[in-house]
Amino acid sequence: MPTETFEFQVEARQLLQLMIHSIYSNKDVFLRELVSNASDALDKLRLAALRDDALDADVSDLHIELEIDREARTLTVRDNGIGMSYDEVGQLIGTIANSGTAEFLRELREAKDAAGAEGLIGQFGVGFYSGFMVADEVTLVTRRAGETKGTRWSSRGEGTYTLQEVDDAPQGTSVTLHLKPADSDNQLHDYTSVWKIKEIVKRYSDFITWPVKLVGEAAGEGDAGEGDAPAEPETLNSMKALWARSRDEVSEDEYHELYKHISHDWRDPLETVQLQAEGTFEYQALLFVPSHAPHDLFTQNFQRGLQLYVKRVFIMDDCEALLPPYLRFVKGVVDAQDLSLNVSREILQQDRHILMMQRRLTKKVLASVKSMKADDAERYGTFWREFGAVLKEGLVTDSDNRDALLAVSSFATTHGEDEQVTLEQYAQRMPDEQEAVYYITGESRQSIDNSPHVEAFRERGIEVLLLTDPVDEVWVDVVGEFQGKRLQSIAKGEIDLGAQGDEKSEGEREKQAEEFAGLLGWMTEQLAEDVKEVRLSSRLTVSPACIVADADDLTPALENMYRAMGQEVPRTKRILELNPAHQLVKGLNQAHGEREDRSELTETAELLYSLAVLAEGGRPADPARFVKAVADRLGRSL
Template sequence: MASSVETLEFQAETRQLLRLVIHSIYSNKDIFLRELISNASDALDKLRLESLADSTVQADISDLHIALEVDRDARTLTVRDNGIGMSRDDLVDLIGTIAKSGTAGLLEKIKESQDAAAAQSLIGQFGVGFYSAFMVADKVTLRTRRAGTDAGTRWESDGEGTYELQAVDGLPVGTSVTLHLKPVDGEDGLADYLAGWKIRQIVKQYSDFIRWPIRMAAEQTEGATGTENDGDAAVETLNSMKALWARPRSEVTEAEYTEFYQQISHDWLAPAETIHMRAEGTFEYEALLFVPAQAPFDLFSRETKRGVQLYVKRVFIMDDCEALMPNYLRFVKGVVDAHDLSLNISREILQHDRQIQAVRRRLVKKVLGAIKTTQANDAERYGKLWDQFGRVLKEGLVEDTDNTQALLELVSLPSTHDAERPTTLRAYVERMKDGQDAIYYLTGETRATVENSPHMEAFTAKGYEVLLLSDPIDEIWADRIPAFDGHRLQSIAKGQVDLDEPADGDQEADSERSKREQDFVALLPWLTTALAEQVKQVRLSSRLTTSAACIVGDADDISPTLEKMFRATGQEMPPVRRTLELNPSHPLITGLRTAHATDPADPALPEIAELVYGGALLAEGGDLPDPARFTRLLTTHLTRTL
């Protein structure tokens, strides 16, 4: 026998907050079903725990489940569970949470905030996902009975000014939430949430891994496509309940890992690495991460998203969770399932807290550790992995200062040591010459440009290994990393490099150097003046063996390639004047010295100086400021020699 109906009125500020929840908070109306299923799952968990902890609780836990029921004629969708249920006081306290004190002050803060995301964060403390039902329903009826009690309660509201409470006898233990759905409102409005395919789609996306079965009469699913069954309707389970990450690794086969990876990544290959971890303590979570065997085609696209999905208690929260994985690990796929996490009211924006940062740090270390293990145990497999993801991993050397050393250990780079096989920095250091204190490298637009650069000549002749860096990111990270294993990284195109430095007391070498510098004492300042608009200084070089000249920068100058990259993005760059170094034994340079000594006023000398500079610029892959003039001067002087 039902008792009289009690009508309660929402407070004015509560009505405003409820209106905000219904119309402004959620970006996707489909998640109303996720919220209701999540609440039902929590109720099942609570009943199971309570029945185990309290023997006086008389409840049947042999078939805990969630049922979805559709009535097309009445346009209702019901979410039913046989979980813990609620008493009348529970209803007022739990569903009436938004009416608690502090609402008025909260609304005032929301009004003051001009940022929608900030407003969502402010109201996250209220946890009113249940009210998302009013996005798709014009009335919601809830019937519930708490385990261990005889009295049931009906709660009903249209989401406006009031709600009703009524005591009801004969209800089963558990809760049913019936949504009286609004009319379908076109492609951009309300979907038909009575259609079986739509319900299946939502359950598959958001609630597939919930541990309890989600059931629906099969005829209702098929009825959406025009098929009806006669007689008793078969019941089908809509969710897989197969959360691999929640199982011990020893109980999961490689085939299951591969199948799950392919399902979430849409990749047809097996993953290169599988990382299955569980964190316990004050903040518990499970993670199942995969490193693909092949880089996705859009790895370097601006639209590329990170591939880690976030779950909370097996409930899907979001794809591509940026808070959990840094950009340079955007190729990693997988899931993270937190037992408890600070979310805002819509569960769509993570609160920025220490828990998230701690999870992120540990996930990064696990991924880098797995790649390091492969590097140590399987060089061929590691080589393939680096070929696919090396360029993006090097971005971490710029972005992630916390893991710089770990990333430097992973770096695999081309070098002059072996034309076919790249080297690690660790291997480079082990091969360094006695007395060598720097790790030498050279950057450029292509490997061919780097290998054929005049800067390489003396290093090649004397057997010094040089790293050949031609990825665009190399221009940035190599300049920012001061050292590895106590050895500084030095560009051979910057600063003074003297591989012929005489030993202390080597008077013959000192004398030869002094004589050489004396021979050019007049030419060098003249050239510096003649090329003042292009260079800051002209000096003799010890890094050249066959080329006439090369251009070098100061230790803190940006490289020409990096300068060109900045200009290509529209950034204004002040002109960088560098140093022109001359090979004192090259015939062109000795001839220029002789001609200058014979007739310093010869009008051809400034043109030859310009050609020397232009040739050095071209040799390093640079762009001539006036190619037509350079060609004209070159043609003129070549003609004179014939």
């Protein structure tokens, strides 16, 4: 078959240029990525052979080889794993749109430093391209297990690549890097140096399940004497399963490198969680809580789950059944002793051992977060900032662990700019006469911290939880109460703060209601298309008006959430509350009693409603009309 030449897609060309001109401070990561890719290929072949007895593939000696040729200045990374077909090479290597390239490039440009940028290589699945940091040309030869024809791919990273079908390719994949010329810039990155290759493998890939062997003339270099026979392939990694070793046998650096290998993250994890279960069903688990949230954590296609092994044999890369969705950010390995090697995802979801492991692992992770919260406020603060929003999903979905989740959840309040409190802490500082845990939801702290709904609470010194994550709209209704105190939105229903600092007597409130009754009834009629009722407010001290929902109504944010999910939600009319102490409301009430011409009063009532909508972060139904009315009013006042 003749050699064909193809052009890279635009984004792939941009990525290659970034690699070639090397913005990365640590070029060694290219070898980590290529060895990790080779390890994945071996895992996939082992699993394919277990599931398909008819697969014509040699699995007797699975390994990774590294070969140095100093004269030719090449470094080859070779595996005898699953390999790729001709079409797969074109799809996976020729174009990388499915690897999140656009997002990768955007984050790469936004990375604040080189160290931050280099970690994005593995995170976005473009590790193969890191070879162009150190090579002028990259050649790949591969044959998929079970097929007879192989494929040769080659590129100098200059906008094109070639593809050719070949007859003599061995099973698996070999990547040959034609290294850049040695010069002063490359002295610290001499990848024809045996000690350098050994150092990189030991640092990044020592724990990989498969042997990483140095072959060829460089194997055993430094050990053989003059006249000795050529050295045998030298295994460079220990292949020790860190999860099966006790904590005092493993260094933090080893744990961190395993995490980076599993997650393709360049930063150290925030927390390492180890579990060894013994008894009728034995398994080991080594889990990691990342130090930052992945960019796609809340996307539908987010790859979640733990690596599943059975008796040290890799089974599955992303076993979702081992942890609930609200812990989808956790990475790690679980090695079970009594599961079938030929297990499917469907069987796993029903397996009682898997369900038992999920319950135990979930409790272990939550216990670790609780310890973090008690022992290290800074680390907990990082955890909650990155993962609090997803963890709170469990308050909705996991009733068994709801108390544990509430214990590790914290919230901003009106009693501190940076302070986060638990519901337990909130309850401890509640006045005895306070009947509810008060909260308000919204898009940002700034918008709800300045909301009219908060005014009376702030004046009376009553603490309010400020909830800004979309899930907050849901879990507060599901949880309902805490320690016998109901969770009460200050933007829903009627709020009676009379027993908590309001000095007005019942008689005074009745007199005030009678004084404004005419205005309230008239405004309810005038604004009937938008509101179900206009009434006096006990929550306002500064603003003239605010919008509230009835106690059982959906909030606007929750309505929008349902609509975003494709669910039809009927428009709900809400309630307009007026501040009887505000000069505008007083003036409007007086004018309503004195004037027969209601046209100007109607416009004022509509403006008052629109101002209340704006104050809660909404927008008037007719912005242009609202702006014109405000401008006319301002003009007449001059």
